[in-house]
Amino acid sequence: MPSVEPNRLPATTLLQLIHDGELTAEAVVESCLARIAERDPVVRAWSHLASEEALARARELDKSGRKNLLHGVPFGLKDIFDTADMPTTYGSPIYVGCRPAADASAGALPRAAGGILLGKTVTTEFANRHPGPTTNPHDPNFSPGGSSSGSAAAVADFMVPLAIGTQTGGSVIRPAAYCGVVGFKPSFGLFPPAGMRINTETLDTVGIMARSVYDIALFRAAMTAIPHEPPAMPETTPRLGLCRGPHWDDAQPEGRAVLEAAADRLAAAGAGIREAELPPECAEADEVQRTLGSFEGLRNHMPELYRHEALLSLELREEKIAQGRRLSLDEFRRGCRNAERARAAAQVWAAGFDAILTLPAPGQAPRGLASTGSAVFNAVWTQLWMPCLTLPAGKGPNDLPVGIQLVGRRQGDARLLEVGLWVESRLDQESRP
Amino acid sequence: MSGAERLTAGEAAVRLSAGTLTAERLVRDCLKRAQARAEVRAWAWLDPEQALAQARAVDRDGRPGLLKGVPVGVKDVIDTVDMPTQHGSPIYRGHRPFADAACVALIRAAGGVILGKTVTTEFANRHPRETVHPHNPQHTPGGSSSGSAAAVADFQVPVGLGTQTGGSTIRPAAFCGVIGYKPSFGEFSRVGIKMQCHNLDTLGVICRSLEDVALMRGVLLAQDPHPVDRRSAAPRIGFCRTPAWDHADPDTQALLERTASRLAAAGATMRDVAVTPNDILDHHRRIFQFEAARNYAYEYEMHGDKLSAALRDGLLTAGRTLPLSAYVDAIETAEAFRCNLDDLFCELDVLLAPSAVGEAPEGLASTGDARFNAIWTLAWTPCVTLPAGTGRKGLPLGIQLVGPRFRDEALLDSAAWVEARLQ
Numbered sequence: 065m066p067s068v069e070p071n072r073l074p075a076t077t078l079l080q081l082i083h084d085g086e087l088t089a090e091a092v093v094e095s096c097l098a099r100i101a102e103r104d105p106v107v108r109a110w111s112h113l114a115s116e117e118a119l120a121r122a123r124e125l126d127k128s129g130r131k132n133l134l135h136g137v138p139f140g141l142k143d144i145f146d147t148a149d150m151p152t153t154y155g156s157p158i159y160v161g162c163r164p165a166a167d168a169s170a171g172a173l174p175r176a177a178g179g180i181l182l183g184k185t186v187t188t189e190f191a192n193r194h195p196g197p198t199t200n201p202h203d204p205n206f207s208p209g210g211s212s213s214g215s216a217a218a219v220a221d222f223m224v225p226l227a228i229g230t231q232t233g234g235s236v237i238r239p240a241a242y243c244g245v246v247g248f249k250p251s252f253g254l255f256p257p258a259g260m261r262i263n264t265e266t267l268d269t270v271g272i273m274a275r276s277v278y279d280i281a282l283f284r285a286a287m288t289a290i291p292h293e294p295p296a297m298p299e300t301t302p303r304l305g306l307c308r309g310p311h312w313d314d315a316q317p318e319g320r321a322v323l324e325a326a327a328d329r330l331a332a333a334g335a336g337i338r339e340a341e342l343p344p345e346c347a348e349a350d351e352v353q354r355t356l357g358s359f360e361g362l363r364n365h366m367p368e369l370y371r372h373e374a375l376l377s378l379e380l381r382e383e384k385i386a387q388g389r390r391l392s393l394d395e396f397r398r399g400c401r402n403a404e405r406a407r408a409a410a411q412v413w414a415a416g417f418d419a420i421l422t423l424p425a426p427g428q429a430p431r432g433l434a435s436t437g438s439a440v441f442n443a444v445w446t447q448l449w450m451p452c453l454t455l456p457a458g459k460g461p462n463d464l465p466v467g468i469q470l471v472g473r474r475q476g477d478a479r480l481l482e483v484g485l486w487v488e489s490r491l492d493q494e495s496r497p
Numbered sequence: 498m499s500g501a502e503r504l505t506a507g508e509a510a511v512r513l514s515a516g517t518l519t520a521e522r523l524v525r526d527c528l529k530r531a532q533a534r535a536e537v538r539a540w541a542w543l544d545p546e547q548a549l550a551q552a553r554a555v556d557r558d559g560r561p562g563l564l565k566g567v568p569v570g571v572k573d574v575i576d577t578v579d580m581p582t583q584h585g586s587p588i589y590r591g592h593r594p595f596a597d598a599a600c601v602a603l604i605r606a607a608g609g610v611i612l613g614k615t616v617t618t619e620f621a622n623r624h625p626r627e628t629v630h631p632h633n634p635q636h637t638p639g640g641s642s643s644g645s646a647a648a649v650a651d652f653q654v655p656v657g658l659g660t661q662t663g664g665s666t667i668r669p670a671a672f673c674g675v676i677g678y679k680p681s682f683g684e685f686s687r688v689g690i691k692m693q694c695h696n697l698d699t700l701g702v703i704c705r706s707l708e709d710v711a712l713m714r715g716v717l718l719a720q721d722p723h724p725v726d727r728r729s730a731a732p733r734i735g736f737c738r739t740p741a742w743d744h745a746d747p748d749t750q751a752l753l754e755r756t757a758s759r760l761a762a763a764g765a766t767m768r769d770v771a772v773t774p775n776d777i778l779d780h781h782r783r784i785f786q787f788e789a790a791r792n793y794a795y796e797y798e799m800h801g802d803k804l805s806a807a808l809r810d811g812l813l814t815a816g817r818t819l820p821l822s823a824y825v826d827a828i829e830t831a832e833a834f835r836c837n838l839d840d841l842f843c844e845l846d847v848l849l850a851p852s853a854v855g856e857a858p859e860g861l862a863s864t865g866d867a868r869f870n871a872i873w874t875l876a877w878t879p880c881v882t883l884p885a886g887t888g889r890k891g892l893p894l895g896i897q898l899v900g901p902r903f904r905d906e907a908l909l910d911s912a913a914w915v916e917a918r919l920q
Binding site: 148158159161162163164165166167168169171172173175176253256257258259261262265266288289290360362363364365366367368369370371392393396397400401475 | 578589592594595596597598599601602603605606683684685686687688689691692695696717718719720788790791792793794795796798799817820821825828829903
């Protein structure tokens with residue numbers, strides 16, 4: 065038996081121990097469930113927990129000889145995804161009692177690979193802003209971020225090694241950074257969206273969270289149903305573009321300090337660091353983001369508006385949906401075209417770097433649970449459909465995690481994870497006493 | 498003796514607003530036709546009492562609505578809260594969704610009546626179901642939106658919803674001799690529509706007039722409709738035989754050549770255009786396989802024994818073995834292809850192309866070949882098919898018009914110009 069409790073181990077280690085017969089899937093699930101029982105009354109990461117079913121599945125896997133990619137590894141699934149055997153609420157009271165007929169692909173693929181779904185993690189209302197009950201696992205007086213609040217908190221709190229989120233603005237990267245875990249949003253469309261409740265189709269991206277880049281790479285293979293090739297440490301030091309971005313003035317002091325310090329440390333370790341300003345075609349990204357989200361939001365929420373309008377949160381109705389009513393089709397079309405031009409320009413721009421180094425959030429998590437924080441440091445990358453990776457890189461004034469974000473060229477996901485591995489190792493070495 | 502079921506949606510809406518027709522009467526006439534013609538087997542779910550109850554509720558409710566009292570058939574891959582949604586698969590037998598799809602809610606909000614669910618092939622794919630061609634039951638109606646095309650052609654309902662991933666709206670509409678319309682990708686909400694390929698799936702409309710296309714655009718976009726301009730100037734047309742031209746039947750080739758000449762003679766600017774790359778259909782196929790294999794993960798992993806062999810082995814297993822790099826290459830090629838088309842449309846209003854290989858094939862085993870549609874599904878461009886005569890077996894043939902992306906209104910105007918000169 066390992067000396068560390070199984071719930072604290074990364075997925076790649078769990079797999080090795082299970083493979084070597086040192087650990088059973090049942091023991092792993094028991095360990096995660098014990099942690100959840102102890103901590104979830106405060107963290108409140110889970111909207112539904114399927115303890116008995118998970119244990120039964122673990123025992124079944126322990127008996128079977130077949131060892132798949134995620135054999136016996138527990139994971140959490142944001143409650144914006146359908147599950148055939150668990151309630152699915154999309155964070156809305158309208159969907160209390162909803163049991164879909166099928167698992168979303170984001171649940172079905174890891175399950176088919178031997179992963180054990182422990183339950184559903186808390187999402188904000190329809191993956192928008194209205195928060196759920198989850199608290200930051202480092203301090204319950206602070207937000208975990210959103211909209212993938214429960215997934216980020218559960219991974220950070222050692223309740224589960226892997227979890228799935230979605231990002232339309234900044235809903236994977238930001239909560240991962242606030243909770244101090246590794247978050248990964250792939251290039252648009254690479255993880256299958258079937259069974260995910262749509263927020264904004266031109267932006268919605270399925271993403272994942274873990275506590276190491278190796279685990280992200282493993283989980284990525286399962287989520288894409290492709291063969292797993294662990295990322296290799298780059299043999300040459302990467303060329304990084306330091307992009308403070310148009311919202312640098314909105315960043316908190318600790319956010320700026322951690323990014324500058326990380327750039328210095330990586331430069332000292334041999335990385336080439338150049339200043340990188342976004343191409344001018346991206347100048348209207350914030351406005352385009354609002355246009356796409358609001359235009360689609362009104363139409364996408366028509367099932368709820370037609371039958372249950374009063375059960376939608378006031379902020380959803382008065383902000384996104386009200387704005388959607390004011391927008392014309394031509395404004396939506398111009399927004400789509402604007403985003404396409406920005407993507408084409410960014411693809412040329414990003415070719416000059418192995419990755420962009422930037423902020424994943426303004427700084428540490430905001431105090432209180434009313435707001436899950438600002439997505440201004442994420443929206444442009446979501447719209448550009450570029451792969452994003454956040455890594456923990458420091459602490460804020462309340463001893464809360466502060467991260468950095470690496471952004472790759474579109475479809476350069478595997479390369480981004482290699483760069484991430486290098487950056488992760490250099491940041492780790494430096495932060496150890 | 499024909500009744501209100503022969504009206505287009507727009508014609509019915511005028512009478513309904515004027516009070517010269519009630520929703521109950523219209524729905525009753527459509528139901529009567531559907532019952533008299535049950536052998537077409539267009540419906541996966543049709544409950545007359547449920548439809549009539551909706552119609553009476555609309556008649557009682559004084560609120561105006563674009564579609565007030567007009568019945569619509571909904572393809573059975575689209576969620577309905579009050580009717581089963583079975584995706585043409587035994588896996589979903591009796592399944593009742595928790596909520597309506599966005600398009601269904603938009604129709605209800607506009608005062609429309611959901612008449613029933615129309616037959617789809619298995620998961621909007623190839624494996625056919627029971628619907629027959631309304632003009633000749635020995636022939637397929639096309640697919641995957643088989644029931645919507647057959648029901649609209651047979652005057653059982655004025656409007657049907659379809660979806661298209663390869664050629665599933667345009668092809669059955671052409672086979673059945675009605676109008677089929679696929680909008681610019683990204684305009685119509687897909688909430689509550691079974692996801693097959695996120696880069697391809699497009700909600701479409703099948704109906705009997707271009708005005709109804711414009712009306713349904715208004716409904717599905719929650720916008721004031723943009724009326725079809727029937728006095729627009731002669732369009733600049735690109736005659737696009739496509740890389741699949743050699744697969745077209747002689748009937749179809751002759752129809753297209755004849756149509757191009759006639760439209761040129763009527764004043765359209767006509768020139769031949771080619772689309773590149775030539776192997777664009779291979780890229781469509783790769784995206785189709787790769788994405789379907791992952792979006793149908795639950796069905797493939799948990800209910801593989803209930804899938805047709807064609808879907809399971811032909812599409813999904815093939816998609817699982819396709820390398821990620823081949824998929825990414827197809828995505829990038831598709832983007833370049835869309836840019837090429839944007840350039841092409843700087844000098845053209847519309848492309849003229851075949852709607853299908855030919856007439857609806859004999860037998861029900863195959864719903865036909867999608868190669869003349871898959872190109873434009875991948876292109877994300879708006880498409881409309883217009884009925885344009887019959888082939889050797891007396892079954893309908895169509896011509897397809899393709900417009901620039903996000904200029905759907907202009908495409909409909911050009912289509913009206915063309916339609917007036919086909920007679």
